Structures are given as C-alpha cells and as structure tokens.
Amino acid sequence: MPERLDFPDDARSAGAPSRFSRLLPLLIFFLSLLARSAALGRYITPDEPTWVYRSLQFREALLAGNWGGTLVAGHPGVITTWLGALAMSLQMLFSAESREAYVWLAKIAFLTPDNVEAFKRLALFLDGGRLVVMLVNSLGIAGIYLLVKRLWGDRAALLTGVFLALDPFLAGLSGLLHVDGLSATFVTLSLLSLAIAVRPRETGPGTRRALVWPALAGLLAALAVLSKTPTLLLLPISGLALLWPLVRDRRMSMRGRLTLFFGRSIAWGVAFLAAMLILFPALWVSPAAVLGTVGGSANRHLDEALRETFFLGNVAFVHGPAFYPIVLLWRLSPLVWLALLALGILIATRKRATEPAARPDVFSILILAAWVCLFLVLITLAAKKFDRYILPVVPAILVLAALIWSELATRRPSAAKAISLAVIAIHSLFWLAFAAWPLMAYNPLVGGPRTAAKVLPVGWGEAVSVAGARLGNSAADSRAISPVAPALAPFFAGQTLVESYDDPATADYVILTAGSLQLDPSGSARQIEGHERVGTLRFGGLDQGWVYRNPSPLLPDLPADLSERVTFGDQMALTAAGHSVSADTLALALRWQRLPSMLENARYTLRIVIRDEHGSVWASQETPLLDEVYFFPPDWLEDETGVIRYALELPPGMPPDAYEITLSLIDEATASQLPVRVGDEGVFRGVAFAAGTISVALPESIVSASRMQIPVVDGTMWFGGRLQLLGRGEIVSEALAGGRLPVELFWHAPSGALPAGLQLVWSLRHLDDHVSYPITTGPLSRYDTGLWRLGESIHEKYQLELPPNLAPGRYELIVEPRSGDGQPAEQPIGLTEMRVNNIDRLYTLPTDIPVELDVLWEPLRLAGMAPADLAARPGEAAELTLYWIKQATHGDVYSVFVHVVNDSGDIVAQADQWPGGLPTDILDEGQVVIDRLGLNVPANLPPGRYQIRVGLYAAATGLRL
Structure with a gap:
C-alpha cells in the first residue's frame, strides 16, 4: 500500500459539529454571494460595459449561426460572454425596456469610448450579467471548500471557505462582469481537482475515480483558459503533476504506473479539448483566426503597455519586477502575511520524527505553490501591468494561508478552536472594513489605503459613479466630464462629456478622482483652475473624488454650416464642417445628411486625407460613415446627424506649412468613390471634396528625435x-x-x-x-x-x-x-x-492616321483617331484608336474617357483608361501614345448614328479638364 499523505483523522473531524458542517457549503456560498454584491447598482468599472457589448455580439453571433463571430475578444473571455448572453436573454423575457435597449445596441457598428448613449443602455444589462458571474464564482468557492475538505479536512476547508468568500480584493473583482474572477475560480478548482487525481489514496489502477478527477481537472482548466489566456500555464503545471506518480509510486509496477499515467493524461486532455470545442464555436470554423487573435493579444501584453500607469510615485508605461511583489504586499489579507509567522512557528516546533499519517499532503501543496510562482514570473515579464492581473493566484495563496493556520490549530489542540475563531474573526473584520468598497481594500499591516495611494493606482470608476449619482437630476440640464465616462453616464442625468473627445472648458461640472491626480496632478490642477469645489467623495478610508463647478463654461465649438450644398453621389450630403489643430492632432467636426435617394442598406467609408501642395499624404483615415451614436446611415434616427468628430494624429516634426483636407465617400458595395457635386446646380467637383486648409505651426516645444518613428536610422x-x-x-x-x-x-x-x-x-x-x-x-x-x-x-x-x-x-x-x-x-x-x-517610347506619329486632329488639353494633345467611320453591331465590341502627344514631362496622372451618346445626350456606351494603359506622369515631352479603347455596344441599342465624345480627367480627383 502506498503511504497515506494526509492530515490525521482527528484533525479532519476537529472543529465544527458534523451537523453544522453539512450546512457549511451553503453558508459559504451565500457568504460569497453577499461579499460579491457590493457593486450592484452602485458603481461601474471602465471595462464592464465593454464586456456587456461583447456578450451582445456573442449572443448575436450564436443566434445567426455565425460561429466565427463568437470570437469577440483576445482574452478570449468566452465564459464571460456566455454568462453575459445568458443574463441578457433572461432579462429580456421580463423587461420591455431591456428589449428596446438591446435592439438599439445591436444597431451600433462598434463600441467606442465616446458613445455615451450606448453606455447608458449597456448599464441596463450590467447587474444581470454581474449576478450570473457572482453565482458561478460563489458556487466555485463552495466547490473549493468541498475539495479542500476532501484533501485536508474540515478545519482547513472552513478557513479556506471564509478566506475566499470574504477576501475583499477577490470578492470585489469576482463580483464584476469581467474575466479575472472567473479565471481565478476555475484555476483553483482545476488545481485542487488535479491534486485529488494524483493522490495515491484516491485512485488506483482500474478504478473509475482514476479518470473522473483528472477529467474534471481538464474540464475546469479549459474553463479557465476560455476565460483568460495566461491561465494556459495550467498545462505545464498539470503535466508535471500527472508525471509525479511515475516517480512516487515505486511500489506499483512500471506498467501499472504508465497505464495510470496515460489514462489520467488522456482523460485530462479529452475533457480539456472537448470543453474548448463545445464552448467556443469560433474554433469550429476558424481555429487559425482564434489562435492569431488570442496569440496577438497575449504578445501585445508582453511587448507593450498601452497607457501609462502609476507606481511608487512615478507614472510610466513599464514598471520593473518589483510591481507584483508590492501589489501582493498591499492587496493580500493581513492574515496571509501573518501566516508566514505561523509557518515559522510550525517549522521551529516541528517534531524530528513525524509519522507519515501525520504529515500534510506535501505534493498537493506544491502544486498550488508551483502555480503561484510560475504565474507571477510570467506576468512580471509582461510590459502591461495591473494589480488585478494577480487574481488567478490569489485563491491559491489564500488556500495555502488557510492550511498554515489549520495546521497551527491542529498542533495545539487545546487552543485549536480559539485559533480558528480568531483567524475567522480577524478576516471577517478586514472584509467588513471594506465591504461596501471592496476594491479599496489594502493591507493594514503596511498602512492600508493611506499608504497604497502613494504606491499603487487607486480607484476604478467608483468615485465617478458616486459623483454622477450625487449630482443626480438636479444637474439634468448640465454637462459633466470625468476620467471614466462609462462610469458616469448611467448615473448622471445631464450630458456626459468624454475626456480627449470633448473640451473640458464646456463642462458645467468637472469630476476629479484620486487616480486622475496620481496620473497627472498638474493637468488636473489646470483643468479645475477657477472652478468651485462643491463636493468631496470620501470612502474606503480615502478622499476618492472631488466635484468642481465651472462658473462660466464655454459654449461648445460647433462646425459652421456650408455656404453651398455638397452632395456625394446624390446619396449623402455634407451640411457643416469645421476643423482645428492642437498639438499633433487635427480635430475635424462634420455634420451629415441622409438623402432620400440613398440606397437601402447602404454602407459608406469616409476617407479623410491631409496633403501638401506636392501631393504627399501626411495623414489619412478611413472609417465607416456613422452618426454620433455609431449607427449606419439606414438606421439613423433622423435624416441629419449631430456633430460627428474625427481626430487625425499628425506626425511629429511635420514642417510648418499649409495643408489641404479632402473628404471622399466610398460605396462599400461597389468599392467606388461617390461623385462630389457642389451648389444648387450640382456642379461636378470630382470624387474628393476640399474641406479646408489647415496651417501647421511650429510647436512651442522642440520635437525630440525620440518621438519620431524612423524606419531606417542613419546619423x-x-x-x-x-x-x-x-x-x-x-x-x-x-x-x-x-x-x-x-x-x-x-x-x-x-x-x-x-x-x-x-x-x-x-x-x-x-x-x-x-x-x-x-x-x-x-x-x-x-x-x-x-x-x-x-x-x-x-x-x-x-x-x-x-x-x-x-x-x-x-x-x-x-x-x-x-x-x-x-x-x-x-x-x-x-x-x-x-x-x-523603363518602357519603349515612341516620338513620331504614324503617317497613316485616318482622322488627323489637333485638340489640346494642358497635359496632352489629341493628334488623331482611327477609324474614320466607326461601325459596330449591338452586343459586339468596337475598337477606337486615339493618338496622343505628351506636352511636358511629369505632371499629374490623367485618364481618358470616351462616351457614346445619342441625340438626347444620353450616354449609351463608355470606356475610360490611362492613355495606352500608361500613367501619364511617366510620359516624356513629345512622346506619342497610341491608345486603343474597346467600346462594348449594348445588345439592345437601336440602330442609328451616335456621337463619340472624348475627354480627360484627373485620376486622383475625377475632375475633368
């Protein structure tokens, strides 16, 4: 018989009475649920509305059978979107308001940080999604309690359940519609199931339990990976754990050990792959796209941080290896750190000769410890760092701390109950201190929130939501701006402005947070200069936010109405345009109108280009044409939009000069640019509208060479x-x-x-x-x-x-x-x-041109054509030859158009191309081009004589010469 590596039976049964212990899983579940309910209806974190929208996208893809569309994020967050979609479906069964909001949200092209109206509607679904996530995470903690009980007994399970249920940091994040809490729950369940799977007393060759536990571990590992990809580190941990019995169980034959190893491994792998494939439909149709998106997201996190963050008094993109150790010091419960002292006592008082039955299951402990170490090393290597990224290891750390306290109580039978009750009481008091604001919980042993504000980023939207709720309906006619618009819009009755999109000077109220002061104290001070403070938001032991009233807000800068009517293909009209340049950004404000002749289900791409006088493009942007709430034109609530704002980043070091802004609309169905017509008479102006000229000035501060993205360095x-x-x-x-x-x-x-x-x-x-x-x-x-x-x-x-x-x-x-x-x-x-x-070049006209001409456009002269009398049958092609002479070298690129028109002036056939198929800018002065054009005559064209018209137009703009 292999030795039993476990606590003794008396330790297993010590503690709570057996009748009460049967109710403990239910108690742990409800305790977890209570601790995770703090955010309901009270505040919104910045990422949660995005996960609501991703859940909507996931649900729409499922209903449409668009399996590839279930890939909505690189995390990949599949479990979060499943739960969010389920919550949406249930909520819409009972709420007409939710159904209307869902239909509205399904029309937006994509979610952007400035779509305030979308955030208001997304908030309607947030608490429903949170509830489902809370239920799953609370059930998971109850499951962890049962697994720890099986491994280490009642006392260890009780302490673990209380630690996990009431840890403020863990509870605060696992009560949100997000990925971190779910990944932490599934990781811990998988590791504990794996620990049971490889215990010698649980399984043996030929028993069904030899496969049930590894299969369960594989299934839970898949749920963790589907929640967040860094948990793929479970694979090497699980592999090593499954290998360990080959070395340990030497009393068993090698054949028996190998049989057991392969059986367990296959069970784990089959369960893992089955769960991945069943729950992630995108893998059915586009596994390469899934791997590319998920892998690309992971690589971006490793390689770069997208925004600066605060750490140890500094604001930077990248923080060193000390970041996560310091996060652990401030974020973990004080009982975790006190457990190190308890561990020291245990080591100092250990008996030299310990019976095997009295030793804890060391390998199960090592599995948890290995996971903690490996995961922390990996996320430390990544450039992108946030405190919540440690969450997948927090439950494992809490389990280890609970085991230490349990063992200390076991070693001291006379004080066992007192130690257990004291530990539970201290941890409960720590939770109670931050129960209302769990994300503000910091270790009191190192100063709590007061010192945390000097070390780590504080706040995650709570203060903004509270400020919006306090302003309430009394400010319904006002405008407010804050660092986190998604957290403000659902609570504020007035108009929510968005930082970096709207001008703060136009706001009636400015909301600052402790986090915004950490990131930019001088910028925050400038923002409230001359403002009156009307409120301070204090909770979680800190002043978290401040509300300032602007006594004289500026009026919003609106674009001027255009003096002449500008239409694009008789489908869209531009009614107003304005622009401004600040720092390295062009801000463009436009207002569009949908015309009655617009095609049904039309989609357009807006192309914005900034060019210099030589035609060099300095900045450009292509974006779908949408209204202010990001609806496509057929879904616009009104024919005319509000003000749509676009921002184009100008390259650093752009030389001072005048630059032209041009606008083009591209019909996505035909990939063609719509013709631009100006004025009541509809004068054709090509395919690009000149929307104005900007003057780029020399920046006040010198542009450093490091800001320039230089592809090939010289020196x-x-x-x-x-x-x-x-x-x-x-x-x-x-x-x-x-x-x-x-x-x-x-x-x-x-x-x-x-x-x-x-x-x-x-x-x-x-x-x-x-x-x-x-x-x-x-x-x-x-x-x-x-x-x-x-x-x-x-x-x-x-x-x-x-x-x-x-x-x-x-x-x-x-x-x-x-x-x-x-x-x-x-x-x-x-x-x-x-x-x-180079090309073959001809400089002499043929001597046998049937019809000699001398028609001069500025770049080209038409010297002749053939044949003299062009004839064709309906449904056939006729060839027309034109003879051109280039007047000067270089210049712009021009195209030839040929129109066949009837007596009424209607075009019945046409062709256009570069002369001779060559771009005209490469032609030499005096170069002759023989241009053969094919004219396809319609099969239903009536017999008769038709006129041929020939002209030139600029290929870039469509303007005729």
Whole structure:
C-alpha cells in the first residue's frame, strides 16, 4: 500500500459539529454571494460595459449561426460572454425596456469610448450579467471548500471557505462582469481537482475515480483558459503533476504506473479539448483566426503597455519586477502575511520524527505553490501591468494561508478552536472594513489605503459613479466630464462629456478622482483652475473624488454650416464642417445628411486625407460613415446627424506649412468613390471634396528625435555637426523612369545655427558604369533651415521626378546637402539601391492616321483617331484608336474617357483608361501614345448614328479638364 499523505483523522473531524458542517457549503456560498454584491447598482468599472457589448455580439453571433463571430475578444473571455448572453436573454423575457435597449445596441457598428448613449443602455444589462458571474464564482468557492475538505479536512476547508468568500480584493473583482474572477475560480478548482487525481489514496489502477478527477481537472482548466489566456500555464503545471506518480509510486509496477499515467493524461486532455470545442464555436470554423487573435493579444501584453500607469510615485508605461511583489504586499489579507509567522512557528516546533499519517499532503501543496510562482514570473515579464492581473493566484495563496493556520490549530489542540475563531474573526473584520468598497481594500499591516495611494493606482470608476449619482437630476440640464465616462453616464442625468473627445472648458461640472491626480496632478490642477469645489467623495478610508463647478463654461465649438450644398453621389450630403489643430492632432467636426435617394442598406467609408501642395499624404483615415451614436446611415434616427468628430494624429516634426483636407465617400458595395457635386446646380467637383486648409505651426516645444518613428536610422552629419540626417522612410526597391519617387527624410539640428536656404541635390548613380544622372535640386525643407531652433527635428517629404530617359538598370539614390549659394557641404551619401525600369517610347506619329486632329488639353494633345467611320453591331465590341502627344514631362496622372451618346445626350456606351494603359506622369515631352479603347455596344441599342465624345480627367480627383 502506498503511504497515506494526509492530515490525521482527528484533525479532519476537529472543529465544527458534523451537523453544522453539512450546512457549511451553503453558508459559504451565500457568504460569497453577499461579499460579491457590493457593486450592484452602485458603481461601474471602465471595462464592464465593454464586456456587456461583447456578450451582445456573442449572443448575436450564436443566434445567426455565425460561429466565427463568437470570437469577440483576445482574452478570449468566452465564459464571460456566455454568462453575459445568458443574463441578457433572461432579462429580456421580463423587461420591455431591456428589449428596446438591446435592439438599439445591436444597431451600433462598434463600441467606442465616446458613445455615451450606448453606455447608458449597456448599464441596463450590467447587474444581470454581474449576478450570473457572482453565482458561478460563489458556487466555485463552495466547490473549493468541498475539495479542500476532501484533501485536508474540515478545519482547513472552513478557513479556506471564509478566506475566499470574504477576501475583499477577490470578492470585489469576482463580483464584476469581467474575466479575472472567473479565471481565478476555475484555476483553483482545476488545481485542487488535479491534486485529488494524483493522490495515491484516491485512485488506483482500474478504478473509475482514476479518470473522473483528472477529467474534471481538464474540464475546469479549459474553463479557465476560455476565460483568460495566461491561465494556459495550467498545462505545464498539470503535466508535471500527472508525471509525479511515475516517480512516487515505486511500489506499483512500471506498467501499472504508465497505464495510470496515460489514462489520467488522456482523460485530462479529452475533457480539456472537448470543453474548448463545445464552448467556443469560433474554433469550429476558424481555429487559425482564434489562435492569431488570442496569440496577438497575449504578445501585445508582453511587448507593450498601452497607457501609462502609476507606481511608487512615478507614472510610466513599464514598471520593473518589483510591481507584483508590492501589489501582493498591499492587496493580500493581513492574515496571509501573518501566516508566514505561523509557518515559522510550525517549522521551529516541528517534531524530528513525524509519522507519515501525520504529515500534510506535501505534493498537493506544491502544486498550488508551483502555480503561484510560475504565474507571477510570467506576468512580471509582461510590459502591461495591473494589480488585478494577480487574481488567478490569489485563491491559491489564500488556500495555502488557510492550511498554515489549520495546521497551527491542529498542533495545539487545546487552543485549536480559539485559533480558528480568531483567524475567522480577524478576516471577517478586514472584509467588513471594506465591504461596501471592496476594491479599496489594502493591507493594514503596511498602512492600508493611506499608504497604497502613494504606491499603487487607486480607484476604478467608483468615485465617478458616486459623483454622477450625487449630482443626480438636479444637474439634468448640465454637462459633466470625468476620467471614466462609462462610469458616469448611467448615473448622471445631464450630458456626459468624454475626456480627449470633448473640451473640458464646456463642462458645467468637472469630476476629479484620486487616480486622475496620481496620473497627472498638474493637468488636473489646470483643468479645475477657477472652478468651485462643491463636493468631496470620501470612502474606503480615502478622499476618492472631488466635484468642481465651472462658473462660466464655454459654449461648445460647433462646425459652421456650408455656404453651398455638397452632395456625394446624390446619396449623402455634407451640411457643416469645421476643423482645428492642437498639438499633433487635427480635430475635424462634420455634420451629415441622409438623402432620400440613398440606397437601402447602404454602407459608406469616409476617407479623410491631409496633403501638401506636392501631393504627399501626411495623414489619412478611413472609417465607416456613422452618426454620433455609431449607427449606419439606414438606421439613423433622423435624416441629419449631430456633430460627428474625427481626430487625425499628425506626425511629429511635420514642417510648418499649409495643408489641404479632402473628404471622399466610398460605396462599400461597389468599392467606388461617390461623385462630389457642389451648389444648387450640382456642379461636378470630382470624387474628393476640399474641406479646408489647415496651417501647421511650429510647436512651442522642440520635437525630440525620440518621438519620431524612423524606419531606417542613419546619423550622417554635415556643416560641422550642425545638420544631422536621423534617418529615412522606406524607399521602393523598383521605380519607373519618368515617374515620381516618394522619399521621406528625418532631419535634426543638434548644435549651432544652420545657414538659411539649405538645398538638396538629388541624383542617381548607375551601379554598372558609375555615371551619375541628376534628378533635381530643391530646398532641404519647406520650413527654411535658417529658422530652425537648436535641437529642432523636422520630418520632410519629397516627390522626386525621375528623368524619362533613364536606361533600365540598378542605381543608387544619392543626396547631397548644399548651402543656399550652391556650395557643396561635404560628402554626398547614398540612401538606397534600387532598380529603375523603363518602357519603349515612341516620338513620331504614324503617317497613316485616318482622322488627323489637333485638340489640346494642358497635359496632352489629341493628334488623331482611327477609324474614320466607326461601325459596330449591338452586343459586339468596337475598337477606337486615339493618338496622343505628351506636352511636358511629369505632371499629374490623367485618364481618358470616351462616351457614346445619342441625340438626347444620353450616354449609351463608355470606356475610360490611362492613355495606352500608361500613367501619364511617366510620359516624356513629345512622346506619342497610341491608345486603343474597346467600346462594348449594348445588345439592345437601336440602330442609328451616335456621337463619340472624348475627354480627360484627373485620376486622383475625377475632375475633368
């Protein structure tokens, strides 16, 4: 018989009476439920509305049979969305308001931080989702109680149940509609089930229990992984645990041990995979997409933090390895740390010869300890760090602490009951102190909330919700702004403004929190300058928030109505437009109108482009055309939207100059740009509307070189170290002679004043014969170098027009800075090697052109056409040949259009293309292009004579010449 590694039977039975012990799981369940109910109806944390919306997306995908659509997050949060969807379904059975809100929410294209109306409706479903999560987590704690009882006896189970049920940090997070609490519960259940599975006294070859417990552990591990991917670390822990009996059970034959190992492993693996596949429908149809999304999310957490956080008095993106040890010190119950003293007592008073039956199950303890250590090491390596990320190890730590206190009580039979009651009382008092605000619980042994505010981020939306509720209906006509809009909107009767989207100066009330002061004390002070404090929010032992009234709020800056009607394809109209530039951001405000002729179920993409006078694009954005609540046009509640705001980030170091904003609408069904017409007469203006010009000024503070994202770093110096080339952008490896070569360079003035009017001489050096071919000479920057400040960094873009007569071959692109009077600086440098291709070029017109013409557009002259009399049959194609002569090198790209029109002027057939299929900017001066166009004649076209019309239009804008 293998030795029994367990507490003795008298320890198992010591403690509470047996009749009462039968009720303990139920008591633990209700105690857990009570502790997790603190948030209900009282506050909203920033992430929870997002999980409500993801639950809606998950439910919609299930109902539509869109299995791939059940992948709604990288966490992946599948269990959270299952529970949220279940809660939604139950709630809508009894609430018409919920059904209306659900229909409204299902229409939004996606959830954004500024969709205040969506947050109000999402809040209707939040408490229902929380209740289901609370039930699952509370049932899990009751299950943990039963598993610990099986492993270590009644006393250890009782202490564990109380520790887990009433731990404020664990209770506060596992009462939210989120992933952390669920992952912590399932991880702990899986580990304890695994510990039972590999205990020698529980299983043996041929027994059914040899497979039940590992299967249960695998199932629970799958639930943990489906909640949050870092719990994949359960796999190596579980594998090592299943391997251990091969070494331990030497009294059993190797064949018996291997049989048991493979049986347990297969049971664990089958249960794990079955649960993953059954509960995550996205795996049925797109496992690669699931792996890509989940893996990408995990890698992003490892590689980068998306926003700065507070730690030890500093605000930074990345914090060192001390972060999680300090989080544990402040977040864990004081009894966990006092348990270390108890452990010291146990070690100091241990007996040298202990009977096997009196020793605790060391391996089960090691499983929990290994999980804690491995998980903490992994999350410490990640760049993104938050205190709640430790939650999957908190139950295991609490179990270990409970075991220590239980063993101490067992070692001292006369004081066992007193020790147990004292531990339960102290832990209960710790919970009671923070029961109303569990996320504000911090270890009193290190100063509690008072010292935590100097060490860790405090608050997670509670103060904002409380402030909104206190303002209440008395401020129904007011505007308020806070750091967490999702926490404010459902509680505030007025208009909720959103930080970084709305102007704080237009708010009647400004809400600051302890967390916002931690992150930006000076910015917070500026925000409330001249404001009157009307309320302080104190709870959890700290001043958590402050409400300030703005005595003279500004009116919102609204876009001006357009002086002329602007329509896009007779389907949408732009009625107002305005813009402003601050720091490195263009803020664009537009108002749209849906026209009666808009197609049903239409979808449009709005393209916003910022260009300079040379055509270089400095910033662009493509986004679905939506209204202020992110509905698609067919679902707009009114024909005309409110003000829709767009923000485009401008690149650091963008040189001071004037830049044009253009707007285009793309029909998603046809992928074509809608024609723009202006004025009551509908004058055609191409496919891009010029919405205005912005003037980018020199920033007050110098742009540091570190802010520039430079693809290829260089570092070459000229003019005695006063001019430095920081680097360049990516340059194409192949170019076409006569075309444009875009180049981006990043410049820096590290020391001394630069001469005014610096120039760049560009050339191409053939790599075979080493002959250099000049390209152009022009200013180093549109912002004169004589105006650059010491330390200035400038990002500049160039459009180099390559000579049309370049021979095909390999070239090196050379750049050489020169002074304003043309004097060379020092040595030129090669930026990159590239291949230049060319085309066969014709410079003489054929002598047998049937119809000679002399029609001049600015870039091209139409010299003739063929045939003289074009004939075709209905349903067939006719070929028209046009003869063009390019008037000058380079220029823009133009397309030819040919229209066949009847006597009424209606177009009955048409064709358009680049002349000869070539972009016109690569054509040389005097180059002849023979342009053959096919005209498809409609099969139902009546016989007769038709007129042919020929013209040119700019390919980029659609404007005709």
